[in-house]
Every structure is written in C-alpha cells, then in structure tokens.
Amino acid sequence: MTSVAGKTAFVTGGGSGVALGQAKALVKAGAKVAIADVRQDHLDEAAAWFAAQGTPVMSVKLDITDRAAYAQAADAVEERLGPVQMLFNTAGVSHFGPIQDATPEDWQWQIDVNLYGVINGIGTFLPRMLARGDDCHVVNTASMSAFVALPGCGIYTATKMAVRGLSESLNMDLAATKVRVSMLCPGAVRTNIHQSLKTRPAHLANTGYYTGTPEDEARLKQIIDIGMEPERLAGYVLEAMARDQFYILPYPEFRQPLEDIHAAVMACVGKPEDDPEYAMRAARGVPGGAQDQ
Numbered sequence: 001m002t003s004v005a006g007k008t009a010f011v012t013g014g015g016s017g018v019a020l021g022q023a024k025a026l027v028k029a030g031a032k033v034a035i036a037d038v039r040q041d042h043l044d045e046a047a048a049w050f051a052a053q054g055t056p057v058m059s060v061k062l063d064i065t066d067r068a069a070y071a072q073a074a075d076a077v078e079e080r081l082g083p084v085q086m087l088f089n090t091a092g093v094s095h096f097g098p099i100q101d102a103t104p105e106d107w108q109w110q111i112d113v114n115l116y117g118v119i120n121g122i123g124t125f126l127p128r129m130l131a132r133g134d135d136c137h138v139v140n141t142a143s144m145s146a147f148v149a150l151p152g153c154g155i156y157t158a159t160k161m162a163v164r165g166l167s168e169s170l171n172m173d174l175a176a177t178k179v180r181v182s183m184l185c186p187g188a189v190r191t192n193i194h195q196s197l198k199t200r201p202a203h204l205a206n207t208g209y210y211t212g213t214p215e216d217e218a219r220l221k222q223i224i225d226i227g228m229e230p231e232r233l234a235g236y237v238l239e240a241m242a243r244d245q246f247y248i249l250p251y252p253e254f255r256q257p258l259e260d261i262h263a264a265v266m267a268c269v270g271k272p273e274d275d276p277e278y279a280m281r282a283a284r285g286v287p288g289g290a291q292d293q
C-alpha cells in the first residue's frame with residue numbers, strides 16, 4: 001500500500017501501547033482511524049489525546065474475542081469512516097509462567113485474545129475487503145516469540161507462533177488478490193502490557209501463575225521500560241506497508257538468536273544422500289515449500 005492517506009484503519013488494542021503508536025502514526029500520515037479496545041479508560045485517554053491534537057479518532061469499545069460484537073463494531077466504523085482498508089490486529093495479552101503450572105483457563109484466555117482475536121479480525125474484515133476488491137492491508141502483530149521460544153512464557157509463545165503460521169499462510173493465500181499482509185514481530189516495547197491481567201475475564205480467572213501483585217507488575221514493567229517507543233515501532237510498520245513487505249522485524253538484537261535457531265534446525269534436517277527415497281519424492285515434486293504449492 002503506497003499511501004495510507006485518506007484510507008480507513010481499524011486498530012485493535014488501539015487504546016494503548018503498540019496499537020496506540022500505530023494509530024498515532026496512521027493519523028499523522030493522513031489516515032482515518034478507529035481504535036478498538038476492551039478497556040474504556042484506555043479508549044478515553046487515547047481519544048482525549050487525539051482530540052487535543054485536533055485529529056480526532058473513532059473509539060469503539062470491543063472485546064475482540066466476541067465475534068458477533070466484532071461484526072457490529074465493523075459495521076459502526078464502516079458506516080462512519082467508510083470501508084476499512086487497513087486492519088491492524090494488534091491487541092494482545094501476556095501472563096507468564098511455566099507450562100506445568102498452567103490451568104486450562106490460563107491457556108484459554110491467552111489463546112482467545114492473542115489467536116482468536118486475530119482470527120476474528122480476519123474473519124470479520126477480510127470478506128469485506130475481498131468483496132470490494134480495492135487495495136487493502138492486514139497487519140498482524142505477533143512478537144519475536146513467534147520465532148524465539150523462551151522458558152516461562154510457553155502459552156504466549158504458542159499463541160504468537162500460531163499467529164506467525166496463520167500470517168505466513170494468509171500471505172500466500174492472498175497473493176493473487178489486492179489484500180497485502182504484513183507481520184510485525186516486536187522485541188520489547190514500552191507499553192502497558194504489564195497490566196494485561198486487568199482485562200482477564202472473571203470466568204477465566206482461575207490461574208496457576210502468579211497473581212499479578214504490584215511487585216509482579218513492577219518486575220515486568222522494568223523489562224518493558226527499556227523497550228522501543230511504540231510510535232517509532234509504528235514507523236517501521238508504515239515503511240514496510242509502503243513496500244508491501246511481509247516480515248517486519250526491526251530489532252537487531254534478535255539477529256544472533258535467529259541465526260542460532262536456524263543453525264540448530266539445519267543441523268538436524270535430513271540430507272538427500274542419507275535418504276534412499278528422497279530422489280523418488282523429488283522427481284514427483286516434494287511439497288517442501290511455497291514454490292511447490
């Protein structure tokens with residue numbers, strides 16, 4: 001998408017952090033923006049900020065795990081701002097702890113928001129985009145956890161690796177359409193993600209992890225506070241969109257871990273000379289990558 005000016009964007013989690021940075025960058029670039037968030041206080045604060053700049057945005061209270069509510073939000077935004085050409089699936093939550101301590105509710109909540117939230121966004125807006133046939137862009141925010149697993153955050157990592165798989169396939173599925181796809185994988189960003197538990201629904205409250213004491217929050221905030229400023233991160237996103245670039249991986253500190261993972265995987269991949277059936281499969285067209293599909 002060469003220019004976002006005059007186009008309409010729907011940004012989930014837009015009341016805070018990474019998504020708010022995206023909304024600010026989009027508004028600055030001349031887009032019409034709707035911010036959707038489950039936290040009314042985040043929406044109010046963000047809306048007041050935009051209004052004070054003289055660049056109001058549309059605020060929508062939405063729990064992205066609720067597919068029916070998502071469709072209603074989409075209707076309301078398209079009625080007021082026109083067809084949505086840019087979908088930013090950015091809202092997400094994290095609650096860390098070892099997998100062996102996780103309850104079913106720990107899994108459910110993070111999968112609901114981090115994975116089904118993205119699925120619901122795509123399920124709601126993609127049919128509308130494809131039906132109209134104009135230039136559109138879907139930006140999914142995953143994380144460097146989509147590539148690099150660390151101990152103590154297995155559920156979060158599983159959801160982000162799922163968003164990566166979904167995004168990579170979607171990018172291939174839509175290649176022949178006018179809808180482009182990008183996947184943002186941030187490292188640390190200076191946001192309010194340490195407050196994720198505030199949005200955890202009561203019916204999924206049962207947790208095997210720490211309870212979110214002020215000390216726990218402060219510990220997480222220390223890590224987040226050395227992260228990238230959200231609006232700067234959003235700058236990379238707009239640049240990538242202008243180039244129709246799929247991967248948005250702006251953190252140099254992940255070069256070495258990614259190379260290490262690649263080397264570890266390659267060291268374990270079978271070699272043609274060790275597999276007597278390889279030549280036969282290769283002759284018939286091995287389904288080994290996108291070029292074979």
Ligand SMILES: NC(=O)c1ccc[n+]([C@@H]2O[C@H](COP(=O)([O-])OP(=O)(O)OC[C@H]3O[C@@H](n4cnc5c(N)ncnc54)[C@H](O)[C@@H]3O)[C@@H](O)[C@H]2O)c1
Pocket residue numbers: 012013014015016017018019036037038039042062063064065090091092093094113117141142143144185186187188189190191192193194195196199224227
């Ligand atoms: N902060 C980081 O260091 C970091 C690193 C990598 C990836 N990310 C990803 O960035 C994205 C945004 O996170 P952030 O760091 O800006 O956090 P944040 O908490 O500052 O912002 C997330 C926003 O999403 C909203 N939200 C939560 N659940 C929701 C729901 N069910 N429906 C609608 N809105 C909901 C929250 O109210 C909040 O306003 C997430 O997907 C996160 O995984 C963040």
